[in-house]
Amino acid sequence: MSLKRFCSRIAEASLSTAAAVSPGSKSKNREMAIDIFNKASRDEIARHSVPLHLIPKKRDYDELMEAIGSARVVLIGEASHGTHEFYRERALITKRLIEEKDFTCIAVEGDFPDTFTVNRYVQQLNKQTNAPKSAREALEEYNRFPLWMWRNYVMLNFVEWLRHHNDRVGKSGGDKEKSVLCGLDVYSLHRSADAVIEYLERVDPKAAKAARDQYECFEKFGDDTTMYAFAARYNLTSTCEKEAMNVLKALKEHTEEYLQKTKDGLEMESELFGCLMNAAVVEGAERYYRVMMDADATSWNVRDSCMVAALERLMHWKTEVLGRPAKVVVWAHNSHLGDARFTEMGRRRKEHNIGQLCREKWGDNNVYNIGFSTYNGEVTCASDWGQKRIEKKTVNNAMDGSYEKFFHEVAMEHNIHNFLTIFKKISDDKKPKKAATGAHPFPKLPDNKDFKSVPITSFPLERAIGVIYRPETERYSHFFEAYLSEQFDAVIHIVKLSTLLALDDKARKPGLEEENLPELFPFGL
Template identity: 25%
Template sequence: MSVKRFLSSIIVYVLLYSDNLSAQKRPDPIVIILDEYIVPIKTVDPDSSFADIGFLKVTLKDKQVIGLGEGTHGSHEFFRYKDRLIRFLVAELHFKAIAFESDFAAVQQLDEYVIGRQDRIRFLGGFPLISETKEMLAWLREYNKSLPLGEKVRLHGLEARSVANITKLLLDSLPNLSAENRKVLSKICNIPEYLLKQQDIAELQSCIPSLYSSTTKASDKLPQRYIRLLEQKTAYILQPIRKQVGMRDEAMFENAVWIKEMAAAQKLIIWAHNGHLSKENIFTQVPLGKYLSEKYGTGYFSIATDFNHGEVRVHAKHKGEYKSRPVYFGPAKSAKEYEFCFGQARYENFLLDLNEAVKNPELKSWLEGPRMMKLIGGTPTPSESKLSISRCFDLLCFFRKSTASK
């Protein structure tokens, strides 16, 4: 090969290589449009000023139920930002009730702490009591200090996760229990749940009609809810696994409606996983959010959280046993994932009003997907289901990087 031809080849190669590099750096065309609609998340510090999210007062002013979702149960940023939004909703929009995807009896003990009836948290399980949520509980306790009981922020659980917890509540709240029912409840609440047999649950279930008959006064609304929680829990346990799918969301919806009706101004914040707060089916079961959307229409507002890559605290097998530990999830690699474009946006962390974004035809088509979105529960196995993010949620809080909750 001549020197001239060799040099020509080098020049062509360099030009082609440069073009490839430019193409790799050039963002996806949808990102350019996306950048026009996103608002930067300036801080996740719950103690910071609300100046940067003040615009949400207009967006949320007429909402009756606001769902605060989480794409994982173990991301530090999600918990901190949800704490910030809780404080905003309480201080600026006067929400007085918060319900958690947690055990009713366990959260009742946290409620006793935040309203000042207990000086220390009595932990019964069924709630993510970690560094991030302890800070939130301490803030709510301080906020409540100077308020009369009827104006204090109250906490609630959305389900009965523990047979023992709910039976103990019934034993404490129903002084007129028959000797036979008291004997059954006392026996069941002292058996570890993993040792309970179907005949134990069936025996407990058979007590329910007479439990209801012992609560006839107008003041018995709370004990009646305890009985209903027990009824939901026993029905769930006695069903085959394939029929249990969806029963949790249906029960949480019923309990959320009850909590909302009991709450001051009938306004409610719900803290749960994105998958439960979706306004459309993501999996085979109907989610809590869809029930809420059908009942309250535009009065229900669903906020999702999402991330591109980083560590998440999950229960994962390590050296032969399951433990809570950080697991790394890599960045999106395909345009079939929403995070692929979100991760290229000009702000690392941002808010996206999905209801506004879909007014742009190109963005509407992209946001309707369907595409994959990171949905991680308590284990390291993500969801494999596609969804339409703009149909499932109203607002997105996106973080480019997740760090494990503490």
């Protein structure tokens, strides 16, 4: 196997967000100590579930808005990277948080420089840079596989809505009230380095030259970051750790100086913020690629730690701009947002994630965590990492022993095909409480047992489809054990999925919903 192919396999394992499990835990050999597959459990969940219309003109999620209460950080997941319903419902919930609960930040599992270009469009930051002239043009910045993850019709509609929302609030409350869109991920090492130099060339040419000299350390590895990962892992050359840190340190030392040079208000402040974020991405990416080829959980943990650090920087900056505590919505895969401590990820593989770190950093009373679930349908995906062809695959019926199969039984037995189950509510006085619905805990633990004393293999399974979907090996590649009501604060179950339509998909045409933006214009829900 070539080095490049070997490295791409490593990257695929890290990026697909599919949960690998040990062969010994295969479903048919699994004795599940915690049984949820009984009529009493189905009746209990049905009694405390809220049916969803999934029709834009109908008003869903009133109960969810109440449960979120005064939380400052709302995490909204997805059980696949290629499902229309997950993306659409997440956008609808986010719009309500923006309009009803003063959320002004949307942070996504995407690269920062690409997302910041989209942000220039939604905030109309076009005096200092050539901002995109349309949402579609802005989304063309997402040019790394998988293209459909952010270059899709749901994202197109949401970006256009956010632009119009910002127009409206900007006129009444000023530019500071405009919502910001931000990427959290670490995969843009070279593009972020270029963005740092580009900004410095406008405000401090001497510093731009110094940054260019530092970042030249990466040039000997070319554009293929896996070559850097390989060289760092096997000590084939010195790393670029010090150089990446030097640029970030110098920028922080000159932040006040650069701020004093700004005379264009929010735009120049945003550009300085973007430069600092890009420098932090380079530093985080260097750390990530340096450990990417290790066989343990280190690279996953570095990546999610970097994303939470970026989230913290975003909230701090927006708080300074607003003059009041900023609130943020995070969009990422379930595997990043569901608290890893209550899953196989944390218990067996010693991985942490965004959901866990957010709860630890801001507290349960400030973080609300929403997951998605499904039984079957179709998904936009790939079979191998980096492939050009966008695939549409049938999602297998949820397997026995899984939460998805249980929710399907609830849906069929009680005729509530799509529903919301709330496990936790946060009151407006910031005191978290378990939902009055009685759906917590789920599943119920054995008598006189706490979570840590129950083997993780005793818990039901949960499905995670990332960029890659391999239905033929689904148990091994896409299912893992979890304690659902501690992993998430609420779960939305959608019985049957449809594919997320990519802007680049020439084989399929957009339907009325994708073309006409029915749920997004003019500003309503």
